[in-house]
Structures are given as C-alpha cells and as structure tokens.
Amino acid sequence: MKNKKVYIIKASGKIEEYKPEKIYHSLIRTGVDESIARDIVSDVSKFVKNGMTTRHIYQHTIRLLRERKMSYAQKYTLREAIMRLGPEGYPFEHYFAKILEDYGYTVKTNRVIRGKCVSHEIDIVAVKDGKRYLIECKYHNNFGTKTDVKVALYVYARFLDLEEYFDRAWIATNTKLSLDAIDYAKCVNMKVTAWHYPYNESLEKLIERKKLYPVTILFDLNDEMKLRLLKSGIVFLREFVNTDHKLLSLILGISPREVRQIVGRARYLVEGY
Amino acid sequence: MKNKKVYIIKASGKIEEYKPEKIYHSLIRTGVDESIARDIVSDVSKFVKNGMTTRHIYQHTIRLLRERKMSYAQKYTLREAIMRLGPEGYPFEHYFAKILEDYGYTVKTNRVIRGKCVSHEIDIVAVKDGKRYLIECKYHNNFGTKTDVKVALYVYARFLDLEEYFDRAWIATNTKLSLDAIDYAKCVNMKVTAWHYPYNESLEKLIERKKLYPVTILFDLNDEMKLRLLKSGIVFLREFVNTDHKLLSLILGISPREVRQIVGRARYLVEGY
Structure with a gap:
C-alpha cells in the first residue's frame, strides 16, 4: 500500500482521498475471501493514480476479480446489474x-x-x-x-x-x-x-x-440479449437457468451450445460456489 | 381570422391547435383595451403558421404591442421578467x-x-x-x-x-x-x-x-445592467424610479441623460397610463 495521499473523483463529481479500506470492505461484503480481498486491494492500490474516477477504479477491481473467480465478480457487479434493468429495459x-x-x-x-x-x-x-x-x-x-x-x-x-x-x-x-x-x-x-x-x-x-439476481448481471450477454430476456419475462437468473435451452436459443439468437455454456456459468452463480 | 386549423408547438413540446381567443384573453387580462387586443390578435393570426412555437408567436405579439403602447408590452412580459430574476440573478x-x-x-x-x-x-x-x-x-x-x-x-x-x-x-x-x-x-x-x-x-x-414589477421587466436595460441593479438591492421598478439618478448612472455605467430617459419610461409603467 502507498503512504502518499491519492485523490480520486466520485460519481457525484466530488473529490475524496483514495482509501484502500473502502474497496476491501466492499469486497468482503460481497463475500470475497479475506486473502483474495487483500490481494486485490493491493493490486488496485498500485493502479490508482491522482484524479482517477471511482468508476475507473471499480472497473479495474472487477477485472482483477474476474481473473480470480468469475462468480465473485458477478456478485460484485450486482449494483450495476440493477442499474442496467432501467430505465428503458425493465422498470x-x-x-x-x-x-x-x-x-x-x-x-x-x-x-x-x-x-x-x-x-x-x-x-x-x-x-x-x-x-x-x-x-x-x-x-x-x-x-x-x-x-x-x-x-x-x-x-x-x-x-x-x-x-x-x-x-x-x-x-x-x-x-x-x-x-x-x-x-x-x-x-x-x-x-x-x-x-x-x-x-x-x-x-x-x-x-x-435468496439469490434473486437479475439476468442483467450476466457478463456473457450483450445489452440487446438481456433486454430480450426481460421482455420475455425472464428476469431472475434463477428463471434463466430453469428455462428450456431451445427457447433460450430462440430468444437470444445464439446456438444451443453457447446457451449451454452460458447457463452453466449462470447456474454456478445461482446455486453456490 | 383564419378558418383552417393551424397547429403550434407549446413550450412543453406538445402540439396544440392555434386558438386566437387564447391570445385575446391574455391581452385583456394584461389590461389591454379591447379594440387594440382585437387588432393585435387579427395581426397575429395572419402571422401564425403550422409548426410555429408559442414562443415565436409570443415574441411577435410583444412586438405588435410595443408598436402600439410600450407600457402594455411591458406588463405583458411580466411573466418573462420574473423568469429573468433567476436562477443566477436574484432568488x-x-x-x-x-x-x-x-x-x-x-x-x-x-x-x-x-x-x-x-x-x-x-x-x-x-x-x-x-x-x-x-x-x-x-x-x-x-x-x-x-x-x-x-x-x-x-x-x-x-x-x-x-x-x-x-x-x-x-x-x-x-x-x-x-x-x-x-x-x-x-x-x-x-x-x-x-x-x-x-x-x-x-x-x-x-x-x-401594487405595481411591484421587478426591474427585469425594463426593455431598456441589458441583462448585465439588470443584474447589477438586483445586486445593489434595487429589485422593484418602484425602487428604481425613486433611486438617485447619479447613483443609477454609477450602477448602470450609462450617462445621467440616458438614466433620465429610462427612468421616465419606467415611471410611466409604475404610476399608470
């Protein structure tokens, strides 16, 4: 960890000191193992520079999480997944x-x-x-x-x-x-x-x-695919993994083989690690 | 007046039928003589075309009013004068x-x-x-x-x-x-x-x-001059006409002769027609 103070820009436009503890706690809250959280925070702290946006830092954190464990990264992006529901997609x-x-x-x-x-x-x-x-x-x-x-x-x-x-x-x-x-x-x-x-x-x-994640949390689908799922009434990830693969293939416009892979990864998130 | 329906665009973006009665009533409400109001509405109706904005029509009406009687036009612009108070000028x-x-x-x-x-x-x-x-x-x-x-x-x-x-x-x-x-x-x-x-x-x-018109109603002053008046605590037109001409000349950065002319026209609006 650095000892010099670094200032970053929040989503609101406000400037605040970069505090590695904040990322650490948000990772722990998400359910990330303590040792992995420490590793990631240490990597993020090397990456952070004066004037960086929290969004940029967040994306870097996600990238590091994905490298370690996909399901962690997906849980960590829950907040963004909820934002991706609206305003045009799904109220x-x-x-x-x-x-x-x-x-x-x-x-x-x-x-x-x-x-x-x-x-x-x-x-x-x-x-x-x-x-x-x-x-x-x-x-x-x-x-x-x-x-x-x-x-x-x-x-x-x-x-x-x-x-x-x-x-x-x-x-x-x-x-x-x-x-x-x-x-x-x-x-x-x-x-x-x-x-x-x-x-x-x-x-x-x-x-x-209750693992009621919205389908917008899936990395594997693009925005248009997610929208089509929501419009078809498939909102929870749980509904997604329980939907007939042929039907999903039809809704998403991808091959049954791709569907099987995506559902596999989604099932992992819904059913535990 | 025209018999063909004409559609105009409101400030909200909504489209509605042009109705000359609306302008007539707004003029009467402002205190314009009935015969002048009729004349103006007839002129405005010749001017209005499909797809015109209410703002454009409003500005044309003001122009016609000014040609007839300056004080009418100023009263008619009261609503805009209040808008010109804020948001940066005067709360x-x-x-x-x-x-x-x-x-x-x-x-x-x-x-x-x-x-x-x-x-x-x-x-x-x-x-x-x-x-x-x-x-x-x-x-x-x-x-x-x-x-x-x-x-x-x-x-x-x-x-x-x-x-x-x-x-x-x-x-x-x-x-x-x-x-x-x-x-x-x-x-x-x-x-x-x-x-x-x-x-x-x-x-x-x-x-x-009570003729509590704000100074922003004056045609003769530009936005910067109005702002300087407001910042000096001269908010009502009444205060404006009762302020020492030398002081006004100083605040507005114009000659005492110009001040005298502007105050003369303002007095006309405050004291009646």
Missing part, C-alpha cells in the same frame, strides 16, 4: 415486486387509488400477514444520486391521504438514502429498502439471501 | 418575500428549523395578523413546467413535521400548478400563489395590484 418497481413475491408478499404494480384529497399512482401495493404496504420505488441510473428527504416527505403525505387503505408506507430505491431521509423515515415509522440500508434488510441483502 | 424567494412585505407580512428567508423528525430549510417564514406561514417557493425558468402534486405533498408533510411553529403551509411558484396539486392544496387547507391561480390572488395579481 425497477417490477423487479422489486418480484423480489417481494419471493418473500411471500402479494403484490400489484401501478395502481391508481383515490385518496381523501386526490388520486395517487402507487408503484407497488403489497400485502403480507394482513398488513398493507404502499410502496414508492425510486430508481436512479447514476451512482452519485441519493434519494433525499423530499421523497420521504411526499411519500408520507401520500400515505396519510390513503391511510384507510394502507398500514404502512415504504420507500424502495436502488440508491443510497440521505441521512435526513433515513431519520425522517424512522421517525414516522416508514419502511425503507435502499442500497446498504437497513443493514440486514438492504436491497442487496434481500437479493443475495 | 425568486427573495422577490416573493419583498412582495409579502409590501402586503404587510413580516418575513424571514432561508431559515433552518428543527421539526419533530428532522430539520428543514424553509424558504420564507411569514407572519401576519398573528398567523405564521411556512412558505415553499418553486421557481422554474421554463414556461412549460408545472408545479406538481409531489411538491404539494412534501410541503404538507414538512408542515406537519413543523406544526408547532406554523399555522399554515403555503406554496409560491412562478409557474402554473397541476390540477391535482390545486385539489390537494385546497383539501389540506394549504395556501397557494401561482401563475393565474387563485384568480384574485395569483402571483401576477399580487404584483399588478
């Missing part, structure tokens, strides 16, 4: 609704419900154990954006207007939440699913716990 | 706070207040007759944008979080409000000041009733 609220179904919720997307004052379009209406949730999904295709307190405020006001139909408001987002958004949500008892928050119920934990 | 909330002061409110801008859940930055805190108002200002420098129901929702949630400090929430905007934003505001007893709404208390009515 984030549909993906999140599918995750909730897997957790035993009954869900309906894009419902218009008349409140005390006005009508509201609700991204997801979810029910579990007799509790009714009003879910607002916030998708950003930009790593630097945070979901801020204004979102939490308007979702809560919307919930109040629809109080007779719901027991709890819920924000689901693929980005981080601002600190006051978190404080506000806690204070008004709003449920939150965000990137890295809350610790044990964050978006990535919900996905990883 | 809309400061202009609106000055208007409120003229109506007997005590005002403070950009206050941070700790609510039950989180801290909020309030654009304007206004007090009148013992009632305390939380005012959120929404400025858009684009004719096509509407302030939507999400704004009304989050302002109301903010008000609820600060309920002990305020009696009523209030949205002030230089754009129109969406219909459900209006419905929601009515329903939760939120005060609203917007473009053309509410009829007798709209932003333009508040300005016109």
Whole structure:
C-alpha cells in the first residue's frame, strides 16, 4: 500500500482521498475471501493514480476479480446489474415486486387509488400477514444520486391521504438514502429498502439471501440479449437457468451450445460456489 | 381570422391547435383595451403558421404591442421578467418575500428549523395578523413546467413535521400548478400563489395590484445592467424610479441623460397610463 495521499473523483463529481479500506470492505461484503480481498486491494492500490474516477477504479477491481473467480465478480457487479434493468429495459418497481413475491408478499404494480384529497399512482401495493404496504420505488441510473428527504416527505403525505387503505408506507430505491431521509423515515415509522440500508434488510441483502439476481448481471450477454430476456419475462437468473435451452436459443439468437455454456456459468452463480 | 386549423408547438413540446381567443384573453387580462387586443390578435393570426412555437408567436405579439403602447408590452412580459430574476440573478424567494412585505407580512428567508423528525430549510417564514406561514417557493425558468402534486405533498408533510411553529403551509411558484396539486392544496387547507391561480390572488395579481414589477421587466436595460441593479438591492421598478439618478448612472455605467430617459419610461409603467 502507498503512504502518499491519492485523490480520486466520485460519481457525484466530488473529490475524496483514495482509501484502500473502502474497496476491501466492499469486497468482503460481497463475500470475497479475506486473502483474495487483500490481494486485490493491493493490486488496485498500485493502479490508482491522482484524479482517477471511482468508476475507473471499480472497473479495474472487477477485472482483477474476474481473473480470480468469475462468480465473485458477478456478485460484485450486482449494483450495476440493477442499474442496467432501467430505465428503458425493465422498470425497477417490477423487479422489486418480484423480489417481494419471493418473500411471500402479494403484490400489484401501478395502481391508481383515490385518496381523501386526490388520486395517487402507487408503484407497488403489497400485502403480507394482513398488513398493507404502499410502496414508492425510486430508481436512479447514476451512482452519485441519493434519494433525499423530499421523497420521504411526499411519500408520507401520500400515505396519510390513503391511510384507510394502507398500514404502512415504504420507500424502495436502488440508491443510497440521505441521512435526513433515513431519520425522517424512522421517525414516522416508514419502511425503507435502499442500497446498504437497513443493514440486514438492504436491497442487496434481500437479493443475495435468496439469490434473486437479475439476468442483467450476466457478463456473457450483450445489452440487446438481456433486454430480450426481460421482455420475455425472464428476469431472475434463477428463471434463466430453469428455462428450456431451445427457447433460450430462440430468444437470444445464439446456438444451443453457447446457451449451454452460458447457463452453466449462470447456474454456478445461482446455486453456490 | 383564419378558418383552417393551424397547429403550434407549446413550450412543453406538445402540439396544440392555434386558438386566437387564447391570445385575446391574455391581452385583456394584461389590461389591454379591447379594440387594440382585437387588432393585435387579427395581426397575429395572419402571422401564425403550422409548426410555429408559442414562443415565436409570443415574441411577435410583444412586438405588435410595443408598436402600439410600450407600457402594455411591458406588463405583458411580466411573466418573462420574473423568469429573468433567476436562477443566477436574484432568488425568486427573495422577490416573493419583498412582495409579502409590501402586503404587510413580516418575513424571514432561508431559515433552518428543527421539526419533530428532522430539520428543514424553509424558504420564507411569514407572519401576519398573528398567523405564521411556512412558505415553499418553486421557481422554474421554463414556461412549460408545472408545479406538481409531489411538491404539494412534501410541503404538507414538512408542515406537519413543523406544526408547532406554523399555522399554515403555503406554496409560491412562478409557474402554473397541476390540477391535482390545486385539489390537494385546497383539501389540506394549504395556501397557494401561482401563475393565474387563485384568480384574485395569483402571483401576477399580487404584483399588478401594487405595481411591484421587478426591474427585469425594463426593455431598456441589458441583462448585465439588470443584474447589477438586483445586486445593489434595487429589485422593484418602484425602487428604481425613486433611486438617485447619479447613483443609477454609477450602477448602470450609462450617462445621467440616458438614466433620465429610462427612468421616465419606467415611471410611466409604475404610476399608470
């Protein structure tokens, strides 16, 4: 590791000191073995130079991970895979609704419900154990954006207007939440699913716990192929590996032999290492 | 007037049929004499062609108005003058706070207040007759944008979080409000000041009733001169005409003779026709 301070550029445009610990922890969080994580961080630190973007560093990290273990790299790219779902491909609220179904919720997307004052379009209406949730999904295709307190405020006001139909408001987002958004949500008892928050119920934990990876996580497919899978209703990697190979060959426009290889690698990610 | 349908492009990009009545009513609302309004609309209708932008038509209307009576044209451009205040020049909330002061409110801008859940930055805190108002200002420098129901929702949630400090929430905007934003505001007893709404208390009515035109309405000054006036604290046209000519000459960088001419025309607009 270097001793000289190095400054890098974040997705938001802000400049911060390069801290190897950050990459180390993100690798550990992904499930990478400690010794491999140390190796990679050491390699990355040799590579990092003043003025480099975090994106550039991230891509280099992925490359190093891939050289060691493909499945690690794929898990590490989960966040990017979720971003690649939208905005034109597949609405984030549909993906999140599918995750909730897997957790035993009954869900309906894009419902218009008349409140005390006005009508509201609700991204997801979810029910579990007799509790009714009003879910607002916030998708950003930009790593630097945070979901801020204004979102939490308007979702809560919307919930109040629809109080007779719901027991709890819920924000689901693929980005981080601002600190006051978190404080506000806690204070008004709003449920939150965000990137890295809350610790044990964050978006990535919900996905990883049941291996609900989206097909966009596959390195082997190009964007057009991924889009065709999503449009065909094959959203989870799990659905992908369980789909008939002939059908996949038809959807993707590649040979059954190639399909078999890709499904093999995908199966590895879904079923464990 | 033409009998053939003509389609024009709005600021929002939407296409709609050209309707001469719309221009007629906007002129009458501005206070233009009926016969002059008819003349102008007839001239505009000859000029309008398929695919023209509303902006282009607006500029042509202004030109025709100026040919007839300068003061009419200036009043007609009030909306654009307000847009020219911001975003870099002079914050809309400061202009609106000055208007409120003229109506007997005590005002403070950009206050941070700790609510039950989180801290909020309030654009304007206004007090009148013992009632305390939380005012959120929404400025858009684009004719096509509407302030939507999400704004009304989050302002109301903010008000609820600060309920002990305020009696009523209030949205002030230089754009129109969406219909459900209006419905929601009515329903939760939120005060609203917007473009053309509410009829007798709209932003333009508040300005016109007391002739609180901003200096950006003056044709005779370029953008840099207007900015220098605003930075010097000369915001209302009324303040402009009451400022010492030598000082104005210094601020604007033009001769006292030119100042006298410009102030003369400005006085005409402030003091009546």
